[in-house]
């Protein structure tokens with residue numbers, strides 16, 4: 001089971017921990033150091049991504065989801081590992097609160113993971129393309145936020161993303177960009193669960 005990252009997934013981890021105590025047998029693959037820490041605290045057995053041949057199902061959160069079940073992830077900075085694990089999963093489920101379901105993606109700043117080498121130049125290219133980039137800072141507000149794979153995150157203040165597929169392709173062509181937070185045709189089921197539960201299935 002792929003274990004996503006974020007404050008929503010925390011409740012999934014807590015529940016899995018409880019089910020394991022009651023006899024459920026699963027093995028988790030974590031998407032971040034934060035999730036590894038929490039999963040261990042709930043005694044969820046973990047495997048390294050390199051030691052699994054298949055991930056049956058991944059449960060994660062998201063920052064925004066559109067009606068086609070495409071979404072933005074990376075608000076917590078774990079988008080690279082989340083994307084690798086999602087890509088490798090037979091089934092992907094996102095659990096979100098209803099405020100994250102939008103008509104058009106983009107109000108939430110799009111996180112992009114970049115290598116530290118030449119990061120100013122990468123940001124300059126993003127500026128020239130009018131993507132309104134902002135380097136994400138760590139809690140001290142002085143130094144760049146560093147991901148689990150020792151990279152930086154740039155948040156793109158786009159407001160509206162009319163063509164997410166094209167944008168994802170454009171971004172990944174820029175040297176220095178490792179991955180972007182647009183998850184296209186990835187998730188199978190979105191569960192929005194505050195108050196009334198709503199289940200959205202991606203049309204194949």
Ligand code: A5P
Nearest residue numbers: 006007008074075076077078
């Ligand atoms: C982590 O990088 C993100 O992709 C999270 O999955 C996403 O930001 C949702 O997080 P919350 O559940 O904390 O809103």
